[in-house]
Amino acid sequence: MPNTPTELTALLTVMQLSDSALPTGSFSHSFGMETYQQRGLVDSADSYTAWATGYLHQMAYTEGLATRLAHEAAVANDHQRVVRIDQLLYASAIPQQIRDAGTSMGQRMNTIVDVAIEETPALRCYRDAIDAGDAQGHPGVVFALAAVAANVPGDQAVAAYLMQLGTSLTQNAIRSIPLGQNAGQRVLSQLRRVVPDVVDVVFDLDEHDLGASAPGLEIAQMMHETQRARMFMS
Template identity: 40%
Template sequence: MLNTPTSSLDRTLAAMQLMDSALPTGAFSHSFGFETYMHRGVITDAESFAQWLEAFCTEQLTFTDAVIVREVFKAEEFAEIIDLDHVVRAQAVPVQVRNAGRTMGIRMLEIASEGYPSQWLSEYQGCVEKRSLAAHPALVWALVARGLGFGVDEAVAHHVYATVISLIQNAVRAVPIGQNAGQRLATRAQQWVSEATRASAELGLEDIGAITPGLEIAQMQHENQRARMFMS
């Protein structure tokens, strides 16, 4: 894989853009199942949302996104990236979550390919355009991070934390929990992100998707929720 030499500052600025809450484009439209718990009356305030977010981070994000990033860094040939994409698509049981990941991933891929091109990223974009690939945001970000020379732990933490922040911002307006409570929660979430980063280092390809069934069930139930704010 050909990498474009970058300075530490360049990498930091790239991460600030691609891990900003504005990306992946469309993240503000997805609750990834916490709206189902709102509908049930389980999530009603900042603390009950925090309980859900901790579970989501230490379970679903650890056993999906964090492992996906690590597997991209482990790959020695581009064909392994395509194989990983197939695994990622297969493990996403809830239809809304699978579709949301692909939509957001494709948007991120377009932006990243223009601003931070690399050999594998370009090859992957070509495959996504020709075939029905998952194009998961974690996979796209990992290709960018690898191309820019990020360390794997740093790449995992960036992605997981960015996802957590997007969900907190969605909860600020949906639950609602308030901006100050959201910032306090963002501070608490750093511990969960650290746990996810450390735990994922012990996991591998065969662990992708091994998450708490209740989270996925809630995501599937969201598909038939009568009234909702979010697409997933």
């Protein structure tokens, strides 16, 4: 049967907010990938695919889980929990560049959602918390609240957010490795098969798992701060 108008609106909302062209500033960040490129470890479609697959699995414990938890909190109208998820996500990001990237992109996503989505109590409370300095702002949290506003189920919201991460990173890899556009699309086809597995992991976790990290990735992200030459801010 055809989708209902509400279902189609939800789908279109997710498509808009997960578009790689969304002006959140993601094109300025490699989230540690550039360090691996400098070491010669990510220099082809195959090596990038392996790195991006590992990165997305790591995101199950950070941004993916935060998106799910914030979605659940918004559905329950638990605005204090939304703020707590924001605070935990910020505190668990050890590399300074990653904390700054999350805040910068989150506040930009917040501005975009303010324009694109009809305000809900959850979005308003989170916006007020950011303005008051009680929350930092993070794109995963904003995305989750916008998904609830558009009646997008939690698993779909997490999947869309993770795929958006993969797409943004792949666009940056196309520019920096460089990869051809066709190679980039082949990589995205492979990452599309990875995302459902990561979503399954996300829904097996709880709040105590938020912030678990891969030391090698964190070290690469910290080393990026002192690289002699950089294309990206992180």
